[in-house]
Amino acid sequence: xxxxxxxxxxxxxxxxxxxxxxxxxxxxxxxxxxxxxxxxxxxxxxxxxxxxxxxxxxxxxxxxxxxxxxxxxxxxxxxxxxxxxxxxxxxxxxxxxxxxxxxxxxxxxxxxxxxxxxxxxxxxxxxxxxxxxxxxxxxxxxxxxxxxxxxxxxxxxxxxxxxxxxxx
Numbered sequence: 001x002x003x004x005x006x007x008x009x010x011x012x013x014x015x016x017x018x019x020x021x022x023x024x025x026x027x028x029x030x031x032x033x034x035x036x037x038x039x040x041x042x043x044x045x046x047x048x049x050x051x052x053x054x055x056x057x058x059x060x061x062x063x064x065x066x067x068x069x070x071x072x073x074x075x076x077x078x079x080x081x082x083x084x085x086x087x088x089x090x091x092x093x094x095x096x097x098x099x100x101x102x103x104x105x106x107x108x109x110x111x112x113x114x115x116x117x118x119x120x121x122x123x124x125x126x127x128x129x130x131x132x133x134x135x136x137x138x139x140x141x142x143x144x145x146x147x148x149x150x151x152x153x154x155x156x157x158x159x160x161x162x163x164x165x166x167x168x
Contacts, residue, residue, distance in 0.1 A: 007142060013076075014138045020073075021131045028124055036117035043110045043117075059106045070099045077134060091130050091137070098127035 028034075032042040045053030074096050078089075101123035108116035 010138060010142050014135050017131060017135045021128055025128055036121055039117035039120055040109060040114040043106060054110055059110060063103050066103045091134050094126055094130040098123045102127055
């Protein structure tokens with residue numbers, strides 16, 4: 001079996017993750033800003049700037065879609081863990097916790113205290129940095145050729161188990 005199609009899939013997945021991370025960063029900065037004060041203003045609204053306050057239902061709509069997206073995002077990324085020689089699941093835990101914190105912090109800011117805006121900013125930065133670390137590790141492993149050896153070993157092992165009557 002040729003491994004080049006798999007390398008191409010990994011490459012496009014890394015490109016997709018990079019585009020997602022950059023577009024998420026762009027949207028965060030443009031919509032909410034880059035300081036806790038801007039983020040607080042985004043959720044509380046501003047009469048001077050004609051920005052309405054976010055409602056419970058408006059925040060909930062965003063949360064529901066983000067929970068589904070984050071689930072798929074972490075699920076897809078976790079499927080690549082078997083390819084890394086190092087313990088990359090630490091990065092996935094950071095991504096998972098930071099993304100959930102980022103999602104929930106909108107409620108905490110709007111219906112709790114405004115100092116949760118700093119927490120939202122920290123969660124977002126952690127999410128973005130961990131995603132960039134994962135992308136970097138994926139590209140480094142792709143370039144180094146480790147994937148080719150690891151995929152071949154996994155495919156041969158699965159084939160041998162299948163031939164012996166075990167699960168593939």
